[in-house]
Amino acid sequence: MLNIWGRRNSSNVQKVMWTIGELGLEFKRHTVGDSFGGLKTEEYRKLNPNAVIPVIDDDGVIIWESNVIVRYLSAKYGEGNLWPKDPAKRAVADQWMDWMQTTVGTDSGIIFMGLVRTPADEQNHEAIAAAAKRLGYSYGILDRHLASSKYVGGDSFSMGDIPLGVNLFRYFNIAVERPELPHLQDWYQRLLERPAYREHVAFPFGSSLEEWLELEKAGR
Ligand SMILES: N[C@@H](CCC(=O)N[C@@H](CS)C(=O)NCC(=O)O)C(=O)O
Structure with missing residues (x-):
């Protein structure tokens, strides 16, 4: 088990x-x-x-x-679906998984911890706005990739979609300025069609520390 x-x-x-x-x-x-x-x-x-x-x-x-x-x-x-068999295809999925951790992870962490996990009177709005600017730029890179790729790793859904799909849910559901990201929006809509994404990722996390703790306590 x-x-x-x-x-x-x-x-x-x-x-x-x-x-x-x-x-x-x-x-x-x-x-x-x-x-x-x-x-x-x-x-x-x-x-x-x-x-x-x-x-x-x-x-x-x-x-x-x-x-x-x-x-x-x-x-x-998940060999052949989540885990692409072709090493070249797998490397593309892998590359974006690492990119999530190394490139968008830090800035999305500053935004999320800063807005949702910090009491309102202690929030550093300057640092949050600066992180949002950098994150918008980074997500622009993924947006351009998705202009010619249905999923992060290519034509079909793979493990490459997972870390970024989780990060994106928070990014699209938090009160920060975002640039226009049309291809990212289309990909997000495709992810929302997946029952496992809706069940395990796409649920409210609150917009303040109080809401976060309330939802957490309720197990939601
Ligand atoms: N690089 C680690 C980071 C793990 C991590 O920082 N987890 C956070 C939650 S997202 C944690 O354990 N926070 C302490 C807590 O929840 O009490 C990973 O990707 O697994």
Whole structure:
């Protein structure tokens, strides 16, 4: 049985849950992290010494780092669909997965942590606006790629869509200035047609710390 640790409103957990949903795998999810706690224990550190979520235990195979878990599950259970067989095609999916972590991850983190996870009277609007400007520029790069590619990794949906699809949901549902991104919008609409994306990613996360904690407490 595949076990996963992490609250359902964590973007890194959502990458894994969406993958599990796409693959139709049986799983057991343990709700830990943020207001649920459970990370700073000896027992949890044995699973993930970084004391962060997610981590999985797939019949004794323990893996942490969300993108690596997405790759592992795709390779093991999704060869030919989530995991492109052709190394060249797989590298394109892989490239955008790393790009999510290294290029858009930092700025989207500043925006999300700054607006949703910080009390209103402590928010640094200058830093948030600067990150939004950089993020708009970065997402412009993906927008141009998607002008000639239906999905991130090519003609069909693959693991390459997953980390960016999670990040994009937050970007499109948070109050920041965005440039026109028509191809990204079209891709987002295609993702919204996927039941696993709607179930594990595309649900409200709140627009303030109070709303975030309220939704988290309600398990939504
Ligand atoms: N690079 C790691 C980052 C993991 C991470 O920072 N997870 C956050 C949640 S998205 C976390 O554990 N935060 C502490 C908490 O939820 O209590 C990954 O991609 O898995």
